[in-house]
Amino acid sequence: MADSSRAQKLDLVFQHIRNVPDFPVKGIVFKDICPILKEPKALSAVIDLFEEHVRKNHPHTELIVGVDARGFLFGPLLAQRLGIGFVLVRKKGKLPGPTVSVTYALEYATAEAEIQVDAVQAGQNVLIIDDLLATGGTLQAACELLKKQKAQVLGCLVVIELKDLGGAEKLPVPVFSLLQC
Numbered sequence: 321m322a323d324s325s326r327a328q329k330l331d332l333v334f335q336h337i338r339n340v341p342d343f344p345v346k347g348i349v350f351k352d353i354c355p356i357l358k359e360p361k362a363l364s365a366v367i368d369l370f371e372e373h374v375r376k377n378h379p380h381t382e383l384i385v386g387v388d389a390r391g392f393l394f395g396p397l398l399a400q401r402l403g404i405g406f407v408l409v410r411k412k413g414k415l416p417g418p419t420v421s422v423t424y425a426l427e428y429a430t431a432e433a434e435i436q437v438d439a440v441q442a443g444q445n446v447l448i449i450d451d452l453l454a455t456g457g458t459l460q461a462a463c464e465l466l467k468k469q470k471a472q473v474l475g476c477l478v479v480i481e482l483k484d485l486g487g488a489e490k491l492p493v494p495v496f497s498l499l500q501c
């Protein structure tokens with residue numbers, strides 16, 4: 321992709337993120353990605369940019385793992401574009417069958433994440449995707465779950481990285497973010 325095309329796509333994505341002050345609690349500026357989903361060109365831009373990164377840096381990726389809930393919005397589209405499968409990491413109690421789980425802390429809450437034990441095979445090369453990296457607790461939990469399943473986590477993909485919260489430093493793998501705030 322030409323640099324000018326990449327810059328245009330990044331700008332389009334940026335223009336479709338809405339800042340919502342004091343949501344869900346006072347002091348948090350919530351980054352709302354809903355406008356991206358409402359504009360097909362912006363959504364395509366997100367997938368184009370992720371696809372370019374994965375093809376160039378992680379060509380042996382076998383699975384995309386999406387994090388509940390907003391990782392589910394981008395992950396299946398990316399996986400389909402790449403011609404590979406998509407797997408869910410869900411909040412506790414939502415997945416049937418045998419699962420493994422971990423608890424984790426969020427910017428404004430705590431939660432527990434789960435994956436089905438047969439979702440990923442030992443040694444499989446996976447990338448984890450979510451809309452946003454804040455404290456890193458969520459992606460750290462997803463990495464832990466995949467480690468329990470003996471998968472090979474190659475990296476994490478997010479649309480937005482809140483740099484000041486230092487989430488990337490907590491993670492055992494590199495993070496690729498489209499936008500840094």
Ligand code: PRP
Pocket residue numbers: 387388389390391425426427431450451452453454455456457458459487
């Ligand atoms: C948000 C966001 C990430 C996570 C990032 O999800 O979509 O998954 O927080 O925060 P962290 O880096 O501090 O862990 P949230 O837990 O609000 O759940 P939702 O997607 O179900 O709204």
Ligand code: ADE
Pocket residue numbers: 348349350351352427452454455
């Ligand atoms: N998850 C954690 N912090 C967030 C924020 N500031 N905006 C959107 N999602 C978030």
